[in-house]
Amino acid sequence: MAKRIQISQHGGPEVMQAIDFDPADPLAGEVQIENKAIGINYIDTYVRSGLYPASLPSGLGSEAAGIVRRVGPGVTVLKPGDRVVYAQATLGAYSEVHNVAVERVALLPDAISFEQAAASFLKGLTVYYLLRQTYVVQPDERFLFHAAAGGVGLIACQWAKALGAHLIGTVGSAEKAQRAKDAGAWATINYREENIAERVSELTQGKKLRVVYDSVGKDTWEASLDCLQRRGLMVSFGNASGPVTGVDLAILNQKGSLYVTRPSLYGYITTRDALTQASNELFSLLASGAIKVDVPESQKFALVDARQAHQALESRVTQGSSLLIP
Structure with a gap:
C-alpha cells in the first residue's frame, strides 16, 4: 500500500x-x-x-x-x-x-x-520553452516577465542573466523585488505601487519591448499589451489572477498589430x-x-x-x- x-x-x-x-x-x-x-x-x-x-x-x-x-x-x-x-x-x-x-x-x-x-524541473522546462523557443531572447535584450519572484520567475531571472539578457520583473512587494534582483533581474516593478507600462517606459528611455511573458492573466492583460512595440509578442502562459476572456481582437490592431500566443509546455x-x-x-x-x-x-x-x-x-x-x- x-x-x-x-x-x-x-x-x-x-x-x-x-x-x-x-x-x-x-x-x-x-x-x-x-x-x-x-x-x-x-x-x-x-x-x-x-x-x-x-x-x-x-x-x-x-x-x-x-x-x-x-x-x-x-x-x-x-x-x-x-x-x-x-x-x-x-x-x-x-x-x-x-x-x-x-x-x-x-x-x-x-x-x-x-x-x-x-x-x-517543470518550472525550468517552462522557462526553457519560453525564452528559447516561443521567443528566442537575445543578449542585451530587455523584456518583461510577470511574477518574477515566483517559482518560474526566479528561474527566468537566473536564465536571463545567463543569456546576458535584461529581465524586467513585476513583483508585489519590496521583499520580492529584492529576491528577483538577487536572482538576476535587471530591474523590478512593484505592480501594487507603480504603473507597469509607465515604469517600463522609464526603464527603457521610452522604448517599448519586443516580448512580454505574462502568467498572471486577467489583471495584467492590458498593461502587458501597453508595454509592447509595434508587432510585439504577448506570451500569455498562465492565469494566476483568472483567465483572460472576451478578448476583442481589434485591441491588437489598435495597440500596434500585436501578436499573442497562449503556449504550454505540452505544445513544445x-x-x-x-x-x-x-x-x-x-x-x-x-x-x-x-x-x-x-x-x-x-x-x-x-x-x-x-x-x-x-x-x-x-x-x-x-x-x-x-x-x-x-
Missing part, C-alpha cells in the same frame, strides 16, 4: 484527501517511481479548482523526482535504481509511488539532488528527444550554479499536508518553489 492525494470534487484546498491505495503494475512503456520530492505548481490549483477540468476522482500533480523501482514491458532506456525526475506526467504525482510514461522521465545527474530537481516538449534536449540545457545550468533553487524549510510540506501547501501558494506568501515530501 502507498499514500496519495486525491480529489473527488472540484473546489478549494479542502477537497484534497490523503488516501491509501495499491499501486498498479507499470504498463508497457511505463516506469514505477518511488517519489522522494514532489513539485508543487500553480497549475495544480487550476486542476483542483476545476479551471482545468479533470475526470473525478483524480490525483493531482505532474512533477516529482525519485528512484525507479520497476519498469514495464518494453522499457530499455531506464532500469530499477536509476535516479530520475519527471514532469508532464499523468495526474497523480502527489503520491508516494507513481507510474509514469518513459518519454516523460529524464535521468537525473548525481550532482543534482531530488529536492533541487523536483523544485525546478512532445517527444523524449525534445525532453532530453531541454533537460540537458537545464541540468547544465543547475550543475554549474548559474541557476540555484533553494527551497525554504517553511515551503517543504509533508505529503499529507497538501492542503496547507495549496493555501500558502494561493495566498501568495510563498517565494520561489515549494515541495511535498512523501
